[in-house]
Amino acid sequence: MSHLNIEHLTFSYPNREVLQDVSLEFRPGELIVLLGANGSGKTSLLKCIAKQLKPAQGKVFLDSRDLHVLDRLTLAKHVALMPQFEQRDAPMLVQDVVALGRSPHVGWLVPLGASDWSIIENAMRITGTWELRDRNVQELSGGEWRRMILARSIAQDASVLLLDEPTAGLDLRYQYECLERVRTIVKDKNLIGVVTMHDLNQAALFSDRIALLAHHQVLGFGTASEILKESMIECAFGVKVSVLKHPTRDIPLIVPIAAKQ
Protein backbone atom coordinates (compact mmCIF):
# COMPACT_ATOMS: atom_id res chain seq x y z
CA MET A 1 0.00 0.00 0.00
CA SER A 2 1.01 3.52 -0.68
CA HIS A 3 2.84 5.88 1.63
CA LEU A 4 2.52 9.63 1.35
CA ASN A 5 5.84 11.42 1.58
CA ILE A 6 6.13 15.14 1.95
CA GLU A 7 9.73 16.11 1.33
CA HIS A 8 11.28 19.46 2.21
CA LEU A 9 8.14 21.39 1.41
CA THR A 10 8.44 25.16 1.49
CA PHE A 11 5.53 27.44 0.77
CA SER A 12 5.00 31.15 1.22
CA TYR A 13 2.53 33.76 0.13
CA PRO A 14 4.10 36.83 -1.51
CA ASN A 15 4.55 38.64 1.78
CA ARG A 16 4.26 35.89 4.36
CA GLU A 17 6.21 32.74 4.99
CA VAL A 18 3.93 29.80 5.75
CA LEU A 19 5.79 26.50 5.64
CA GLN A 20 9.52 26.06 5.68
CA ASP A 21 11.22 22.79 4.86
CA VAL A 22 8.43 20.56 6.11
CA SER A 23 8.98 16.81 5.77
CA LEU A 24 6.42 14.22 6.88
CA GLU A 25 5.63 10.61 6.08
CA PHE A 26 2.13 9.22 6.39
CA ARG A 27 1.38 5.50 6.36
CA PRO A 28 -1.71 3.80 4.93
CA GLY A 29 -4.47 3.02 7.39
CA GLU A 30 -3.36 5.96 9.49
CA LEU A 31 -5.47 8.90 10.60
CA ILE A 32 -3.25 11.95 10.98
CA VAL A 33 -4.45 15.08 12.72
CA LEU A 34 -2.79 18.37 11.83
CA LEU A 35 -2.81 20.74 14.77
CA GLY A 36 -1.62 24.31 14.99
CA ALA A 37 -2.73 27.83 15.73
CA ASN A 38 -4.62 29.91 13.17
CA GLY A 39 -2.30 30.74 10.29
CA SER A 40 0.16 28.01 11.22
CA GLY A 41 -0.16 26.50 7.75
CA LYS A 42 -2.48 23.52 8.27
CA THR A 43 -4.71 24.41 5.36
CA SER A 44 -1.72 25.41 3.21
CA LEU A 45 -0.12 22.03 3.84
CA LEU A 46 -3.30 20.22 2.78
CA LYS A 47 -3.57 22.43 -0.29
CA CYS A 48 0.05 21.82 -1.20
CA ILE A 49 -0.52 18.07 -1.03
CA ALA A 50 -3.60 18.43 -3.23
CA LYS A 51 -1.76 20.66 -5.72
CA GLN A 52 -4.11 23.52 -4.94
CA LEU A 53 -1.11 25.59 -3.97
CA LYS A 54 2.24 25.39 -5.64
CA PRO A 55 5.07 24.94 -3.14
CA ALA A 56 8.21 27.00 -3.76
CA GLN A 57 10.28 23.96 -3.01
CA GLY A 58 9.80 20.35 -2.10
CA LYS A 59 7.84 17.45 -3.44
CA VAL A 60 4.94 15.24 -2.49
CA PHE A 61 5.18 11.56 -3.32
CA LEU A 62 2.55 8.87 -3.17
CA ASP A 63 4.89 5.87 -3.13
CA SER A 64 7.32 6.71 -5.89
CA ARG A 65 4.83 8.85 -7.77
CA ASP A 66 5.38 12.59 -7.76
CA LEU A 67 1.84 13.88 -7.18
CA HIS A 68 2.49 17.31 -8.61
CA VAL A 69 3.34 16.12 -12.09
CA LEU A 70 0.04 14.26 -12.44
CA ASP A 71 -2.78 15.87 -14.37
CA ARG A 72 -5.81 16.95 -12.36
CA LEU A 73 -8.03 14.02 -13.15
CA THR A 74 -5.40 11.41 -12.29
CA LEU A 75 -4.46 13.30 -9.15
CA ALA A 76 -8.11 13.39 -8.09
CA LYS A 77 -8.23 9.59 -8.28
CA HIS A 78 -5.53 9.45 -5.63
CA VAL A 79 -6.20 12.52 -3.52
CA ALA A 80 -9.55 13.85 -2.32
CA LEU A 81 -9.65 17.25 -0.64
CA MET A 82 -12.57 18.48 1.39
CA PRO A 83 -12.15 22.27 1.47
CA GLN A 84 -13.28 24.49 4.31
CA PHE A 85 -15.33 26.71 2.06
CA GLU A 86 -17.11 26.19 -1.21
CA GLN A 87 -19.43 28.23 -3.36
CA ARG A 88 -23.07 27.48 -2.84
CA ASP A 89 -24.52 29.66 -5.59
CA ALA A 90 -25.95 26.92 -7.77
CA PRO A 91 -29.14 25.45 -6.28
CA MET A 92 -28.09 21.89 -7.04
CA LEU A 93 -29.49 18.77 -5.43
CA VAL A 94 -27.45 17.11 -2.70
CA GLN A 95 -27.21 13.85 -4.64
CA ASP A 96 -25.90 15.67 -7.72
CA VAL A 97 -23.15 17.33 -5.73
CA VAL A 98 -22.13 14.03 -4.14
CA ALA A 99 -22.26 12.35 -7.56
CA LEU A 100 -19.59 14.77 -8.80
CA GLY A 101 -17.21 12.84 -6.55
CA ARG A 102 -17.21 10.12 -9.20
CA SER A 103 -15.85 12.45 -11.89
CA PRO A 104 -12.19 11.44 -11.51
CA HIS A 105 -13.19 7.85 -12.26
CA VAL A 106 -15.70 8.31 -15.08
CA GLY A 107 -14.41 11.56 -16.59
CA TRP A 108 -16.62 14.43 -17.65
CA LEU A 109 -18.45 12.88 -20.59
CA VAL A 110 -19.63 9.36 -19.78
CA PRO A 111 -22.80 9.04 -17.68
CA LEU A 112 -22.47 7.43 -14.27
CA GLY A 113 -23.08 3.69 -14.10
CA ALA A 114 -24.95 1.60 -11.56
CA SER A 115 -21.75 0.83 -9.66
CA ASP A 116 -21.05 4.56 -9.34
CA TRP A 117 -24.52 5.15 -7.95
CA SER A 118 -24.08 2.39 -5.38
CA ILE A 119 -20.78 3.97 -4.27
CA ILE A 120 -22.57 7.32 -4.04
CA GLU A 121 -25.43 5.84 -2.05
CA ASN A 122 -22.98 4.16 0.29
CA ALA A 123 -21.03 7.38 0.84
CA MET A 124 -24.28 9.20 1.59
CA ARG A 125 -25.46 6.55 4.03
CA ILE A 126 -22.13 6.60 5.89
CA THR A 127 -22.36 10.35 6.32
CA GLY A 128 -26.06 10.43 7.11
CA THR A 129 -26.87 12.47 4.04
CA TRP A 130 -28.96 9.86 2.21
CA GLU A 131 -32.14 11.37 3.62
CA LEU A 132 -31.06 14.76 2.30
CA ARG A 133 -30.46 13.55 -1.26
CA ASP A 134 -33.37 15.42 -2.85
CA ARG A 135 -32.75 18.62 -0.94
CA ASN A 136 -31.42 21.76 -2.52
CA VAL A 137 -27.90 22.54 -1.23
CA GLN A 138 -28.92 26.12 -0.51
CA GLU A 139 -31.38 24.85 2.09
CA LEU A 140 -28.79 22.87 4.03
CA SER A 141 -27.50 23.96 7.41
CA GLY A 142 -23.75 24.41 7.79
CA GLY A 143 -23.39 21.00 9.38
CA GLU A 144 -25.49 19.21 6.76
CA TRP A 145 -23.50 20.90 4.05
CA ARG A 146 -20.22 19.69 5.56
CA ARG A 147 -21.51 16.14 5.73
CA MET A 148 -22.52 16.36 2.08
CA ILE A 149 -19.01 17.47 1.09
CA LEU A 150 -17.60 14.66 3.21
CA ALA A 151 -19.86 12.24 1.33
CA ARG A 152 -18.55 13.58 -1.95
CA SER A 153 -14.95 13.18 -0.83
CA ILE A 154 -15.67 9.60 0.22
CA ALA A 155 -17.38 8.89 -3.11
CA GLN A 156 -14.20 10.08 -4.77
CA ASP A 157 -12.68 6.81 -3.53
CA ALA A 158 -9.14 8.20 -3.31
CA SER A 159 -6.35 6.64 -1.28
CA VAL A 160 -5.52 9.96 0.37
CA LEU A 161 -8.36 11.77 2.13
CA LEU A 162 -7.58 15.36 3.12
CA LEU A 163 -10.22 16.95 5.32
CA ASP A 164 -9.92 20.60 6.24
CA GLU A 165 -11.76 21.14 9.51
CA PRO A 166 -14.55 18.67 8.79
CA THR A 167 -16.03 19.20 12.25
CA ALA A 168 -16.23 23.00 12.19
CA GLY A 169 -19.79 24.07 12.74
CA LEU A 170 -21.07 20.60 13.58
CA ASP A 171 -22.94 19.93 16.79
CA LEU A 172 -21.20 17.76 19.38
CA ARG A 173 -22.83 14.55 18.28
CA TYR A 174 -22.03 15.03 14.60
CA GLN A 175 -18.46 16.00 15.42
CA TYR A 176 -17.90 12.66 17.07
CA GLU A 177 -19.97 10.77 14.55
CA CYS A 178 -18.12 12.37 11.66
CA LEU A 179 -14.69 11.64 13.08
CA GLU A 180 -15.66 8.09 14.02
CA ARG A 181 -16.87 7.49 10.50
CA VAL A 182 -13.78 8.99 8.95
CA ARG A 183 -11.66 6.79 11.17
CA THR A 184 -13.67 3.71 10.22
CA ILE A 185 -13.30 4.44 6.52
CA VAL A 186 -9.58 5.06 6.87
CA LYS A 187 -9.16 1.75 8.71
CA ASP A 188 -11.51 -0.31 6.51
CA LYS A 189 -10.13 0.89 3.21
CA ASN A 190 -6.56 1.32 4.43
CA LEU A 191 -6.53 4.98 3.39
CA ILE A 192 -4.32 7.81 4.48
CA GLY A 193 -6.52 10.29 6.32
CA VAL A 194 -5.24 13.78 7.10
CA VAL A 195 -7.59 15.95 9.14
CA THR A 196 -7.16 19.46 10.50
CA MET A 197 -9.03 20.49 13.65
CA HIS A 198 -8.79 22.73 16.67
CA ASP A 199 -10.01 20.52 19.49
CA LEU A 200 -6.95 18.98 21.16
CA ASN A 201 -8.94 16.33 23.01
CA GLN A 202 -10.66 15.19 19.83
CA ALA A 203 -7.27 15.04 18.19
CA ALA A 204 -6.02 12.80 21.01
CA LEU A 205 -9.10 10.62 20.76
CA PHE A 206 -9.19 10.03 17.02
CA SER A 207 -5.67 10.37 15.70
CA ASP A 208 -3.09 7.69 15.18
CA ARG A 209 -0.48 10.37 15.02
CA ILE A 210 -0.52 14.12 15.38
CA ALA A 211 1.57 16.61 13.44
CA LEU A 212 1.86 19.85 15.38
CA LEU A 213 2.66 22.89 13.22
CA ALA A 214 4.14 26.07 14.62
CA HIS A 215 6.54 28.76 13.45
CA HIS A 216 6.44 27.52 9.85
CA GLN A 217 7.68 24.09 10.87
CA VAL A 218 6.67 20.77 12.31
CA LEU A 219 7.11 21.17 16.03
CA GLY A 220 6.42 17.52 16.64
CA PHE A 221 5.05 14.45 14.90
CA GLY A 222 4.01 11.41 16.89
CA THR A 223 1.29 9.84 19.00
CA ALA A 224 -1.01 11.96 21.13
CA SER A 225 0.92 11.29 24.34
CA GLU A 226 4.19 12.20 22.64
CA ILE A 227 2.90 15.46 21.18
CA LEU A 228 0.28 16.81 23.52
CA LYS A 229 2.61 17.95 26.29
CA GLU A 230 2.29 21.16 28.25
CA SER A 231 5.45 22.71 26.85
CA MET A 232 4.62 21.86 23.23
CA ILE A 233 1.07 23.16 23.45
CA GLU A 234 2.23 26.33 25.13
CA CYS A 235 4.79 26.84 22.40
CA ALA A 236 2.34 26.19 19.56
CA PHE A 237 -0.79 27.90 20.82
CA GLY A 238 0.46 30.34 23.47
CA VAL A 239 -1.90 28.85 26.03
CA LYS A 240 -1.02 27.40 29.42
CA VAL A 241 -2.60 23.99 29.84
CA SER A 242 -2.68 21.13 32.28
CA VAL A 243 -2.35 17.69 30.78
CA LEU A 244 -4.26 15.08 32.71
CA LYS A 245 -4.96 11.46 32.03
CA HIS A 246 -8.09 10.59 30.10
CA PRO A 247 -10.54 8.85 32.45
CA THR A 248 -11.18 5.82 30.22
CA ARG A 249 -8.52 5.77 27.53
CA ASP A 250 -4.78 5.73 27.59
CA ILE A 251 -4.49 9.21 26.09
CA PRO A 252 -3.83 12.68 27.46
CA LEU A 253 -6.67 15.01 28.44
CA ILE A 254 -5.90 18.67 27.96
CA VAL A 255 -7.41 21.33 30.16
CA PRO A 256 -6.64 24.92 29.12
CA ILE A 257 -5.74 27.21 32.01
CA ALA A 258 -5.05 30.64 30.59
CA ALA A 259 -3.62 32.49 27.64
CA LYS A 260 0.12 33.03 28.08
CA GLN A 261 0.91 36.63 29.00
Place this chain on the structure above:
Amino acid sequence: MIASRMRHPAYLLFFTIGLLLLSIVFGISMGAVRIPFATTFAWLFGIDNGLSDSQRAILFELRMPRVLTAIIVGSSLAAAGVGFQGLFRNVLAEPYIIGASSGAALGVAIVIVLNLNATLLGISAPAIAALLGSMGVVALVFLVGALGRGSSQLSLLLSGVAISALANAAVSLLLFLNNQKAMVIVSWLMGSISSATWSSTAISGAVGGLGVAILWSRSRALDAYMLGDTASTSLGLDLIRFRLWMIVGGSLATAAAVSSAGIVGFVGLVAPQIARMLVGPKHSYLIPMSVCCGGIVMLLADVLARSLHDNLELPVGVLTALLGGPFFFGLLITRRGSRALS
Protein backbone atom coordinates in the same frame (compact mmCIF):
# COMPACT_ATOMS: atom_id res chain seq x y z
CA MET B 1 -33.46 4.28 -7.52
CA ILE B 2 -31.85 7.62 -8.05
CA ALA B 3 -32.15 7.25 -11.80
CA SER B 4 -35.95 7.17 -11.61
CA ARG B 5 -35.93 10.61 -10.01
CA MET B 6 -34.28 12.07 -13.05
CA ARG B 7 -37.21 11.35 -15.30
CA HIS B 8 -38.97 14.50 -14.32
CA PRO B 9 -36.66 16.98 -16.12
CA ALA B 10 -36.33 14.52 -18.99
CA TYR B 11 -40.10 14.52 -19.54
CA LEU B 12 -40.18 18.28 -19.46
CA LEU B 13 -37.41 18.32 -22.01
CA PHE B 14 -39.29 16.02 -24.38
CA PHE B 15 -42.39 18.13 -23.96
CA THR B 16 -40.42 21.26 -24.86
CA ILE B 17 -38.88 19.60 -27.90
CA GLY B 18 -42.44 18.82 -29.02
CA LEU B 19 -43.38 22.44 -28.46
CA LEU B 20 -40.40 23.54 -30.52
CA LEU B 21 -41.46 21.30 -33.42
CA LEU B 22 -44.99 22.66 -33.23
CA SER B 23 -43.72 26.21 -33.24
CA ILE B 24 -41.79 25.41 -36.43
CA VAL B 25 -45.08 24.56 -38.12
CA PHE B 26 -46.62 27.70 -36.70
CA GLY B 27 -43.64 29.75 -37.86
CA ILE B 28 -43.74 28.62 -41.45
CA SER B 29 -47.49 28.99 -41.81
CA MET B 30 -47.36 32.60 -40.63
CA GLY B 31 -46.51 35.46 -42.97
CA ALA B 32 -47.85 37.78 -45.64
CA VAL B 33 -49.20 34.79 -47.51
CA ARG B 34 -51.18 32.86 -44.89
CA ILE B 35 -51.12 29.15 -45.35
CA PRO B 36 -53.40 27.18 -42.99
CA PHE B 37 -51.71 25.47 -40.09
CA ALA B 38 -53.11 22.04 -40.99
CA THR B 39 -52.01 22.35 -44.62
CA THR B 40 -48.50 23.28 -43.53
CA PHE B 41 -48.45 20.40 -41.09
CA ALA B 42 -49.51 17.95 -43.79
CA TRP B 43 -46.99 19.39 -46.23
CA LEU B 44 -44.18 18.82 -43.72
CA PHE B 45 -45.12 15.15 -43.67
CA GLY B 46 -45.13 14.93 -47.45
CA ILE B 47 -48.89 15.14 -47.95
CA ASP B 48 -49.50 17.75 -50.60
CA ASN B 49 -53.11 18.83 -50.37
CA GLY B 50 -53.57 21.37 -53.05
CA LEU B 51 -50.70 23.78 -52.51
CA SER B 52 -49.87 25.99 -55.46
CA ASP B 53 -46.33 26.06 -56.81
CA SER B 54 -45.76 29.54 -55.45
CA GLN B 55 -47.02 28.52 -52.03
CA ARG B 56 -44.72 25.53 -52.06
CA ALA B 57 -41.82 27.79 -53.02
CA ILE B 58 -42.68 30.23 -50.24
CA LEU B 59 -42.78 27.41 -47.71
CA PHE B 60 -39.63 25.68 -48.85
CA GLU B 61 -37.38 28.43 -50.17
CA LEU B 62 -38.33 31.35 -47.95
CA ARG B 63 -39.96 30.31 -44.75
CA MET B 64 -38.22 27.05 -43.91
CA PRO B 65 -34.71 28.52 -43.99
CA ARG B 66 -35.88 31.58 -42.14
CA VAL B 67 -37.62 29.65 -39.40
CA LEU B 68 -34.71 27.25 -39.04
CA THR B 69 -32.24 30.14 -38.94
CA ALA B 70 -34.32 31.81 -36.23
CA ILE B 71 -34.18 28.61 -34.22
CA ILE B 72 -30.45 28.22 -34.77
CA VAL B 73 -29.83 31.82 -33.70
CA GLY B 74 -32.00 31.53 -30.59
CA SER B 75 -30.64 28.12 -29.63
CA SER B 76 -27.03 29.15 -30.11
CA LEU B 77 -27.47 32.33 -28.10
CA ALA B 78 -29.21 30.41 -25.34
CA ALA B 79 -26.47 27.77 -25.18
CA ALA B 80 -23.79 30.46 -25.24
CA GLY B 81 -25.72 32.21 -22.46
CA VAL B 82 -25.67 29.13 -20.24
CA GLY B 83 -22.00 28.62 -21.06
CA PHE B 84 -21.00 32.17 -20.17
CA GLN B 85 -23.22 32.16 -17.09
CA GLY B 86 -21.33 29.08 -15.97
CA LEU B 87 -17.91 30.38 -16.93
CA PHE B 88 -18.47 33.67 -15.12
CA ARG B 89 -20.52 32.01 -12.39
CA ASN B 90 -23.12 34.70 -12.83
CA VAL B 91 -26.66 34.30 -14.08
CA LEU B 92 -26.57 37.75 -15.59
CA ALA B 93 -23.81 36.89 -18.02
CA GLU B 94 -24.83 36.37 -21.63
CA PRO B 95 -23.17 36.91 -25.02
CA TYR B 96 -24.55 40.43 -25.33
CA ILE B 97 -23.58 41.65 -21.86
CA ILE B 98 -20.22 39.90 -21.73
CA GLY B 99 -19.25 41.53 -25.00
CA ALA B 100 -19.04 38.41 -27.15
CA SER B 101 -21.71 39.82 -29.43
CA SER B 102 -19.97 43.18 -29.66
CA GLY B 103 -16.70 41.43 -30.43
CA ALA B 104 -18.37 39.47 -33.18
CA ALA B 105 -19.97 42.63 -34.52
CA LEU B 106 -16.62 44.39 -34.54
CA GLY B 107 -15.12 41.49 -36.47
CA VAL B 108 -17.89 41.66 -39.05
CA ALA B 109 -17.68 45.44 -39.35
CA ILE B 110 -13.94 45.25 -40.01
CA VAL B 111 -14.44 42.63 -42.69
CA ILE B 112 -17.16 44.68 -44.40
CA VAL B 113 -15.02 47.82 -44.32
CA LEU B 114 -12.03 45.98 -45.71
CA ASN B 115 -14.20 44.41 -48.39
CA LEU B 116 -12.96 40.92 -47.68
CA ASN B 117 -14.88 38.31 -49.62
CA ALA B 118 -12.77 35.25 -49.01
CA THR B 119 -14.34 32.04 -47.81
CA LEU B 120 -12.87 29.20 -45.82
CA LEU B 121 -14.49 25.76 -46.18
CA GLY B 122 -17.60 27.50 -47.47
CA ILE B 123 -17.76 29.78 -44.44
CA SER B 124 -17.86 33.42 -45.36
CA ALA B 125 -15.36 35.99 -44.12
CA PRO B 126 -17.88 37.81 -41.88
CA ALA B 127 -18.72 34.54 -40.11
CA ILE B 128 -15.07 33.82 -39.44
CA ALA B 129 -14.50 37.39 -38.32
CA ALA B 130 -17.49 37.09 -36.00
CA LEU B 131 -16.00 33.96 -34.47
CA LEU B 132 -12.56 35.49 -33.97
CA GLY B 133 -14.07 38.70 -32.64
CA SER B 134 -16.19 37.00 -30.02
CA MET B 135 -13.40 34.63 -28.98
CA GLY B 136 -10.99 37.51 -28.66
CA VAL B 137 -13.35 39.55 -26.53
CA VAL B 138 -14.30 36.70 -24.19
CA ALA B 139 -10.66 35.71 -23.72
CA LEU B 140 -9.75 39.33 -23.08
CA VAL B 141 -12.58 39.76 -20.61
CA PHE B 142 -11.40 36.72 -18.76
CA LEU B 143 -7.77 37.82 -18.74
CA VAL B 144 -8.54 41.37 -17.61
CA GLY B 145 -10.95 40.11 -14.99
CA ALA B 146 -8.45 37.58 -13.72
CA LEU B 147 -5.63 40.13 -13.60
CA GLY B 148 -7.52 42.14 -11.04
CA ARG B 149 -8.55 40.66 -7.72
CA GLY B 150 -8.47 36.95 -8.43
CA SER B 151 -11.32 36.35 -10.79
CA SER B 152 -14.24 37.57 -8.78
CA GLN B 153 -17.47 37.39 -10.67
CA LEU B 154 -18.11 41.09 -10.41
CA SER B 155 -14.74 42.12 -11.84
CA LEU B 156 -15.26 39.69 -14.71
CA LEU B 157 -18.66 41.11 -15.46
CA LEU B 158 -17.42 44.67 -15.24
CA SER B 159 -14.47 43.98 -17.51
CA GLY B 160 -17.00 42.47 -19.92
CA VAL B 161 -19.03 45.63 -19.83
CA ALA B 162 -15.92 47.77 -20.37
CA ILE B 163 -14.56 45.72 -23.26
CA SER B 164 -18.01 45.50 -24.77
CA ALA B 165 -18.21 49.30 -24.68
CA LEU B 166 -14.79 49.51 -26.33
CA ALA B 167 -15.83 47.15 -29.10
CA ASN B 168 -19.05 49.08 -29.63
CA ALA B 169 -17.10 52.33 -29.81
CA ALA B 170 -14.78 50.80 -32.38
CA VAL B 171 -17.78 49.73 -34.45
CA SER B 172 -19.22 53.26 -34.23
CA LEU B 173 -15.87 54.68 -35.28
CA LEU B 174 -15.79 52.37 -38.28
CA LEU B 175 -19.31 53.47 -39.19
CA PHE B 176 -18.36 57.10 -38.88
CA LEU B 177 -15.21 56.79 -40.97
CA ASN B 178 -16.81 54.67 -43.70
CA ASN B 179 -19.93 56.52 -44.67
CA GLN B 180 -20.55 54.64 -47.85
CA LYS B 181 -20.56 51.26 -46.09
CA ALA B 182 -22.40 52.46 -43.02
CA MET B 183 -25.79 51.28 -44.25
CA VAL B 184 -24.48 47.78 -44.94
CA ILE B 185 -23.02 47.54 -41.47
CA VAL B 186 -26.02 49.08 -39.73
CA SER B 187 -28.59 46.89 -41.41
CA TRP B 188 -26.40 43.95 -40.59
CA LEU B 189 -26.00 44.96 -36.93
CA MET B 190 -29.72 45.51 -36.54
CA GLY B 191 -30.13 41.94 -37.45
CA SER B 192 -32.48 40.37 -39.85
CA ILE B 193 -33.02 36.79 -40.71
CA SER B 194 -35.21 37.51 -43.68
CA SER B 195 -32.37 36.90 -46.11
CA ALA B 196 -31.73 33.38 -44.84
CA THR B 197 -31.18 30.77 -47.52
CA TRP B 198 -30.72 27.03 -47.24
CA SER B 199 -26.96 27.32 -47.63
CA SER B 200 -26.62 30.09 -45.03
CA THR B 201 -28.84 28.05 -42.72
CA ALA B 202 -26.67 24.98 -43.16
CA ILE B 203 -23.50 26.87 -42.34
CA SER B 204 -24.82 28.66 -39.27
CA GLY B 205 -26.43 25.40 -38.20
CA ALA B 206 -23.10 23.61 -38.44
CA VAL B 207 -21.14 26.32 -36.59
CA GLY B 208 -23.80 26.81 -33.95
CA GLY B 209 -24.33 23.08 -33.60
CA LEU B 210 -20.64 22.56 -33.01
CA GLY B 211 -20.63 25.26 -30.33
CA VAL B 212 -23.70 23.81 -28.63
CA ALA B 213 -22.20 20.31 -28.77
CA ILE B 214 -18.96 21.51 -27.15
CA LEU B 215 -20.88 23.28 -24.41
CA TRP B 216 -23.19 20.35 -23.79
CA SER B 217 -20.28 17.93 -23.63
CA ARG B 218 -18.90 20.02 -20.74
CA SER B 219 -22.15 19.68 -18.74
CA ARG B 220 -20.78 17.75 -15.80
CA ALA B 221 -17.60 19.79 -15.75
CA LEU B 222 -19.82 22.90 -15.59
CA ASP B 223 -21.71 21.40 -12.64
CA ALA B 224 -18.40 20.87 -10.85
CA TYR B 225 -17.13 24.31 -11.83
CA MET B 226 -20.14 25.90 -10.14
CA LEU B 227 -18.76 24.67 -6.80
CA GLY B 228 -15.78 27.00 -7.09
CA ASP B 229 -12.19 26.69 -8.20
CA THR B 230 -10.87 24.70 -5.25
CA ALA B 231 -13.68 22.18 -5.24
CA SER B 232 -13.71 21.68 -8.99
CA THR B 233 -9.96 21.21 -9.30
CA SER B 234 -9.92 18.78 -6.42
CA LEU B 235 -12.59 16.85 -8.33
CA GLY B 236 -10.17 16.64 -11.23
CA LEU B 237 -11.14 19.61 -13.37
CA ASP B 238 -8.32 21.24 -15.31
CA LEU B 239 -9.46 24.86 -15.08
CA ILE B 240 -7.39 26.25 -17.93
CA ARG B 241 -8.50 23.63 -20.41
CA PHE B 242 -12.07 23.80 -19.22
CA ARG B 243 -12.23 27.58 -19.57
CA LEU B 244 -10.70 27.39 -22.99
CA TRP B 245 -13.36 24.91 -24.10
CA MET B 246 -16.08 27.14 -22.71
CA ILE B 247 -14.69 30.19 -24.52
CA VAL B 248 -14.39 28.27 -27.79
CA GLY B 249 -17.85 26.68 -27.49
CA GLY B 250 -19.55 29.88 -26.37
CA SER B 251 -17.83 31.92 -29.08
CA LEU B 252 -18.73 29.44 -31.83
CA ALA B 253 -22.35 29.60 -30.78
CA THR B 254 -22.29 33.39 -30.52
CA ALA B 255 -20.60 33.72 -33.89
CA ALA B 256 -23.19 31.47 -35.53
CA ALA B 257 -25.94 33.67 -34.17
CA VAL B 258 -24.32 37.05 -34.79
CA SER B 259 -23.17 36.23 -38.31
CA SER B 260 -26.67 35.25 -39.36
CA ALA B 261 -28.82 37.69 -37.41
CA GLY B 262 -26.62 40.55 -36.25
CA ILE B 263 -26.68 41.58 -32.63
CA VAL B 264 -29.62 40.03 -30.87
CA GLY B 265 -29.69 40.84 -27.21
CA PHE B 266 -31.21 39.15 -24.19
CA VAL B 267 -32.24 35.84 -25.76
CA GLY B 268 -29.11 34.42 -24.16
CA LEU B 269 -30.36 35.69 -20.83
CA VAL B 270 -34.07 35.02 -21.05
CA ALA B 271 -33.99 31.49 -22.45
CA PRO B 272 -31.56 30.02 -19.87
CA GLN B 273 -33.54 31.70 -17.11
CA ILE B 274 -36.77 30.05 -18.27
CA ALA B 275 -34.95 26.75 -18.64
CA ARG B 276 -33.48 27.07 -15.13
CA MET B 277 -36.96 27.51 -13.71
CA LEU B 278 -38.11 24.40 -15.56
CA VAL B 279 -35.31 21.88 -15.08
CA GLY B 280 -32.99 23.31 -12.43
CA PRO B 281 -29.26 23.95 -12.50
CA LYS B 282 -27.97 20.60 -13.76
CA HIS B 283 -26.30 21.41 -17.05
CA SER B 284 -26.96 18.11 -18.80
CA TYR B 285 -30.63 19.15 -18.79
CA LEU B 286 -30.20 22.88 -18.56
CA ILE B 287 -28.29 23.20 -21.83
CA PRO B 288 -30.70 21.25 -24.09
CA MET B 289 -33.64 22.89 -22.35
CA SER B 290 -32.14 26.36 -22.91
CA VAL B 291 -31.50 25.44 -26.53
CA CYS B 292 -35.18 24.56 -26.99
CA CYS B 293 -36.41 27.64 -25.14
CA GLY B 294 -34.03 29.88 -27.05
CA GLY B 295 -35.23 28.44 -30.35
CA ILE B 296 -38.88 28.96 -29.45
CA VAL B 297 -38.35 32.49 -28.10
CA MET B 298 -36.40 33.57 -31.16
CA LEU B 299 -38.84 31.99 -33.57
CA LEU B 300 -41.78 33.72 -31.90
CA ALA B 301 -39.87 37.01 -31.85
CA ASP B 302 -39.25 36.65 -35.57
CA VAL B 303 -42.88 35.85 -36.29
CA LEU B 304 -43.85 38.89 -34.26
CA ALA B 305 -41.27 41.04 -36.03
CA ARG B 306 -42.68 40.24 -39.43
CA SER B 307 -46.38 40.33 -38.56
CA LEU B 308 -46.66 43.41 -36.33
CA HIS B 309 -46.79 45.67 -39.38
CA ASP B 310 -48.14 44.69 -42.76
CA ASN B 311 -45.40 45.94 -45.05
CA LEU B 312 -42.66 46.75 -42.62
CA GLU B 313 -40.43 44.27 -40.83
CA LEU B 314 -39.08 45.24 -37.46
CA PRO B 315 -35.46 44.30 -36.88
CA VAL B 316 -35.65 41.21 -34.70
CA GLY B 317 -32.80 42.42 -32.47
CA VAL B 318 -34.79 45.54 -31.60
CA LEU B 319 -37.74 43.37 -30.68
CA THR B 320 -35.80 41.01 -28.43
CA ALA B 321 -34.16 43.96 -26.68
CA LEU B 322 -37.56 45.62 -26.23
CA LEU B 323 -38.93 42.47 -24.62
CA GLY B 324 -35.75 41.32 -22.92
CA GLY B 325 -34.84 44.62 -21.26
CA PRO B 326 -37.79 44.62 -18.88
CA PHE B 327 -37.22 40.92 -18.22
CA PHE B 328 -33.66 41.74 -17.20
CA PHE B 329 -34.88 44.46 -14.82
CA GLY B 330 -37.34 42.04 -13.30
CA LEU B 331 -34.55 39.54 -12.80
CA LEU B 332 -32.33 42.11 -11.12
CA ILE B 333 -35.10 43.15 -8.76
CA THR B 334 -36.48 39.77 -7.83
CA ARG B 335 -33.19 37.92 -7.40
CA ARG B 336 -32.86 37.13 -3.74
CA GLY B 337 -30.47 39.61 -2.23
CA SER B 338 -27.65 40.60 -4.49
CA ARG B 339 -25.94 37.23 -4.70
CA ALA B 340 -26.00 37.33 -8.47
CA LEU B 341 -23.76 40.35 -8.47
CA SER B 342 -21.31 39.45 -5.74
